[in-house]
Amino acid sequence: MVDQQRLIDEFIELVKTDSETGEERAICDLLTQKLTELGLDVVEDGSAQLTGHGAGNLVATLKGTVPGAPKIYFTCHMDTVAPGKGIKPQINGDVIESDGTTILGADDKAGLAALLEGIRLLKEKGLPHGQIQLLITAGEESGLIGSRHLDMSLVDADFGFAMDSDGEVGEIITSAPSQVKVLATIYGKAAHAGVNPEDGISAIQVASRAISKMRLGRIDEETTANIGRFQGGTASNVIPERVEILAEARSRNPEKLRRQVDSMVQAFHEAAEEFNAKAEVETRTLYPSFHFSEEDLVVQKAKEAVMRIGRTPRIGASGGGSDANVIAGHGIPTVNLGIGYQNIHTTSERMPIKELVKAAELVVALIEESAKVGVAATGSGSLGK
Structure with a gap:
């Protein structure tokens, strides 16, 4: 027809x-x-x-x-x-x-x-x-x-x-799957990278430590996770005091999604505590x-x-x-x-x-x-x- x-x-x-x-x-x-x-x-x-x-x-x-x-x-x-x-x-x-x-x-x-x-x-x-x-x-x-x-x-x-x-x-x-956005901001402490680096707290290092502890990519047949954006710092001679990370997790299983998101949020907070930094993490469900x-x-x-x-x-x-x-x-x-x-x-x-x-x-x-x-x-x- x-x-x-x-x-x-x-x-x-x-x-x-x-x-x-x-x-x-x-x-x-x-x-x-x-x-x-x-x-x-x-x-x-x-x-x-x-x-x-x-x-x-x-x-x-x-x-x-x-x-x-x-x-x-x-x-x-x-x-x-x-x-x-x-x-x-x-x-x-x-x-x-x-x-x-x-x-x-x-x-x-x-x-x-x-x-x-x-x-x-x-x-x-x-x-x-x-x-x-x-x-x-x-x-x-x-x-x-x-x-x-x-x-x-x-x-x-x-x-x-x-x-x-x-x-x-x-x-x-x-x-x-449902998708959850994870937006994390890490606050460290600025210092001169050559003169007194020991007085600074690198937000990039804190964020990197957190990400290194996360399970990312294909978690299982229903679940994935990804770091999509990582930005911060100003110059090579300044210890970066602020970094923003945009990440996501998806799963067709609501409980698996909850566990994945919780583990990512926890990784940011644990890394911040380890370095005496601060982590602010927001999660937002985009769709079910x-x-x-x-x-x-x-x-x-x-x-x-x-x-x-x-x-x-x-x-x-x-x-x-x-x-x-x-x-x-x-x-x-x-x-x-x-x-x-x-x-x-x-x-x-x-x-x-x-x-x-x-x-x-x-x-x-x-x-x-x-x-x-x-x-x-x-x-x-x-x-x-």
Whole structure:
């Protein structure tokens, strides 16, 4: 049913619309126009006032035609990473790519194009459906800031699907980790490095001692930790009195995450005590984890839709977070679906045309499968807080 040329043209239009994270106004206005023309009720929430980004999140609602059918939602994000200005998409054989000077922006404009084509097909074919909401977020590439400030009073859904995972169409991410940021500031004591170093306390040395005692990288199959930024000091002849460290820990297991974060915080404090320095450590949970089983309705419907389009469902777990984490954390069961983009966040990003077509087919199949009347209760899976 997919109009391949229409889908390609729309994808190209979307990726040619600049939308680096923080500068989403143009793409937000374009999407608002397109969704309104398709007959959806479109609302932009007030999150931009809180995030400082160029636009808020869009919540677009299409009333259902099947009484009693579950209410579903889809989510994609409108922003891209840099370099994402002046993208010049090219069709090379069976893939779409940039000219090599920018990203392509398939993350997540492939998801957006698939959703738009899916809704068009729904309307053109008069297919039955329950209520559908599209939650299109700003600032996903800035630590999910858009979805973290999403006005949930606008959201009305029993379960939903994020169209924003790597892997071919058919991949179903049913589990993803929570992330905790760890921000540490170490205060030592300045002194001349050549004249009286014994009077100083090197904040760099203290921080290094703490980091040397941490377990980092791959902790286990569910848990990771990383030191992302380490900065401080002024000159080689000054004992550095202040250092800032930005770190993170992730896990799909809430207890493992708690233990990992506690051990990192403890390492900073113990090293500071050892050197008679001071450590201030702040932790902040960015988003919760989620886990759903194959018995949960959201997973069942995803599997049925994948099979409906001739693919074999592949259940997987992710090591990264997405808007699915945030929205699932509000109690709305959500899985993240592969849409086939490749080499995202690089200038060699590619979008296979066959995967773009399959992603659009999947949108329609998800809507049709979810509209079947007489399904069981939605179930809530496991949502890590």
